[in-house]
Amino acid sequence: MLSIFVLALLVQLFLPWWTVAPLCFGLAAGLGAPGGRAFGAGFAGIGLGWLLAAAWLNARSAGILSHRMAQLLPLGGSGWALVLATALVGGLVGGVAALAGAWARQAVRGPAPVAGR
Template identity: 35%
Template sequence: MILAALLILILSFIAEMFLPWWSIATVAFAVGFVKTATGWKSFWAGFLGVGFLWWMTSGTIHIRTDGILTSKVAEMLTLPLPILVILITGLIGGLVGGLAASSGFHFRAIVKR
């Protein structure tokens, strides 16, 4: 599971440099199809890989802008703390990655029949 999560993290990072945000789903789907052993392990690999990537990316943006961008977004979303924007971003990315990786695993199970 750790290897799959690292693979998803690295490939998603590369894909997001050149492709739209949803390319993380195709990467997680492909890794879930090829690398994972169970549905839950594939979900957690995708969740951890993409969630950590998005959490680190949003944290980096927060640091580089001295918190101005996350404060403005938190204000727009009526959140009490700007750090919640970073946490929610990681959660959303993690859910997308986890569901995509799990879908890849289950698609492999269907294809094998």
């Protein structure tokens, strides 16, 4: 999770938002985490990064832009609800991409050996 979090923060400084998906896919496939752990790491790494960035931007702008955007969506005009929705969307993108990477590794290399057998 920490590697996804740090690398995603660095990558998103220079590249578009969607680059987190190939990053999570590649890290999960390369590190070989099982499906559930890969999804959790991708969800937590990207979701936390997007949560912190959105909260910082919301606080710095006194919530003006996020309030206006939240009025367009069914969020009742709550800027902080938009911050949480942003984190949820980012977490799902990262989690699903990491899960796909774990499944791709499993498809190519076969299931990981179970300890004790």
